[in-house]
Each structure stands twice: as structure tokens, then as C-alpha cells.
Amino acid sequence: GAGVSQTPSNKVTEKGKYVELRCDPISGHTALYWYRQSLGQGPEFLIYFQGTGAADDSGLPNDRFFAVRPEGSVSTLKIQRTERGDSAVYLCASSPMGGNGYTFGSGTRLTVV
Amino acid sequence: GNSVTQMEGPVTLSEEAFLTINCTYTATGYPSLFWYVQYPGEGLQLLLKATKADDKGSNKGFEATYRKETTSFHLEKGSVQVSDSAVYFCALVDSGAGSYQLTFGKGTKLSVIP
Numbered sequence: 001g002a003g004v005s006q007t008p009s010n011k012v013t014e015k016g017k018y019v020e021l022r023c024d025p026i027s028g029h030t031a032l033y034w035y036r037q038s039l040g041q042g043p044e045f046l047i048y049f050q051g052t053g054a055a056d057d058s059g060l061p062n063d064r065f066f067a068v069r070p071e072g073s074v075s076t077l078k079i080q081r082t083e084r085g086d087s088a089v090y091l092c093a094s095s096p097m098g099g100n101g102y103t104f105g106s107g108t109r110l111t112v113v
Numbered sequence: 114g115n116s117v118t119q120m121e122g123p124v125t126l127s128e129e130a131f132l133t134i135n136c137t138y139t140a141t142g143y144p145s146l147f148w149y150v151q152y153p154g155e156g157l158q159l160l161l162k163a164t165k166a167d168d169k170g171s172n173k174g175f176e177a178t179y180r181k182e183t184t185s186f187h188l189e190k191g192s193v194q195v196s197d198s199a200v201y202f203c204a205l206v207d208s209g210a211g212s213y214q215l216t217f218g219k220g221t222k223l224s225v226i227p
């Protein structure tokens with residue numbers, strides 16, 4: 001597609017529920033990144049994929065967070081047993097390969113009530 | 114580890130005023146530096162970048178120079194417009210560390226009034 005697409009744009013869920021956030025990168029971009037932006041803060045790195053594999057998952061805060069990219073294109077960020085502190089905007093970005101040239105999606109605003 | 118520190122906002126300026134947003138960084142390697150902008154209701158957009166010392170990035174009247182000696186990348190614009198109202202983020206990528214993750218500052222909100 002023309003840009004990075006993230007769905008849903010907004011998600012409200014109850015504490016303890018499971019959520020999935022989807023990212024559809026620019027066609028042909030091999031690198032894909034997930035970031036989390038809390039209110040009043042800059043985006044914080046979560047995980048980086050090169051192709052199908054997670055090249056760097058050092059930013060995932062705990063084992064409730066998991067992400068996959070099974071075919072090297074669309075990625076899904078999965079959060080188990082959501083907590084109110086997980087409320088944030090989750091951003092996805094892609095680039096032709098690791099390094100410069102990132103394009104960000106508009107994000108998914110997750111609210112845990 | 115890597116970090117980015119930028120001046121806290123909010124910053125309020127009158128139209129046609131001069132803008133400076135300070136940004137300093139620490140990095141273990143030799144980073145590339147970026148300014149991103151987030152307009153109200155929109156996603157992050159790359160504003161400008163610089164990949165080596167003394168490089169100047171520029172776009173839409175904004176400029177920033179990569180200063181290795183002071184580890185800084187301050188954003189400047191000579192005459193701001195109301196349409197420049199947004200949140201500005203300084204960021205770096207330290208590809209020498211083996212990962213291409215962006216490290217962001219906390220952001221500076223700019224409001225330009227007519």
C-alpha cells in the first residue's frame with residue numbers, strides 16, 4: 001500500500017483481556033518496528049523484525065507482550081492479560097531494510113479500563 | 114545506553130518569530146540523528162536528518178546541524194508559521210550497536226499564535 005496501515009485505530013478493552021494490534025507495512029519493506037508512546041512521552045522501542053524473524057525484542061516490557069510476522073509482511077502485536085498501564089498509542093514503522101527511511105503508521109490508541 | 118534529551122515545552126511563539134528547540138544526545142556508537150514532527154491528529158513524519166558530523170539537515174525552512182563535539186542537534190527555523198504548531202521529537206539511530214531502533218526524546222510541543 002501507499003503507507004503503513006494500522007488497525008484498529010482505537011481499541012478499548014477491559015483489564016485482563018487479550019488484544020491484538022495489526023500492522024500492514026509498505027509493500028517490499030523488509031524491516032518492521034513496533035513502538036509504544038505514552039501520553040506526553042516520546043515513542044519507546046518494543047521490537048524490530050527483519051523479514052519474518054525478530055532481530056531485536058529487547059524493548060518488550062514483559063512476557064505478556066509478543067509479536068509475530070509470519071510471512072514477512074503483516075505483523076501482529078499481542079498483549080495478554082492487559083493492565084491499565086498498557087494504555088498508550090502503539091506505533092508501527094517500516095523501512096526498506098534496517099536503518100534509515102522509516103515510515104510510521106498513524107498508530108492504535110489502546111485504552112485499558 | 115543511548116538517550117536523547119530535548120528542551121521541555123510547551124513553547125509558544127508568535128508568528129514569524131525565531132524558533133530553537135535544543136536537543137542533545139548520548140550514544141555508544143556513531144549515530145544518525147533525526148527530527149520528527151507530529152501534527153495534531155496525525156502520525157509521526159520525518160522532518161529532517163543528518164548522518165555524520167557537521168552535516169546539516171533541512172526541510173520546510175527548518176534546519177539542524179549535527180555537532181559531534183557538543184553532541185547536539187538543535188532544531189531552528191527563522192520565521193515560524195501557525196501551521197508549524199505540532200510536537201517535535203529529536204531521535205537517533207545507533208546502527209553500530211547492531212539494531213536499528215530509534216531512540217526518541219520526550220517531545221516539545223510548539224504552539225504558534227497569529
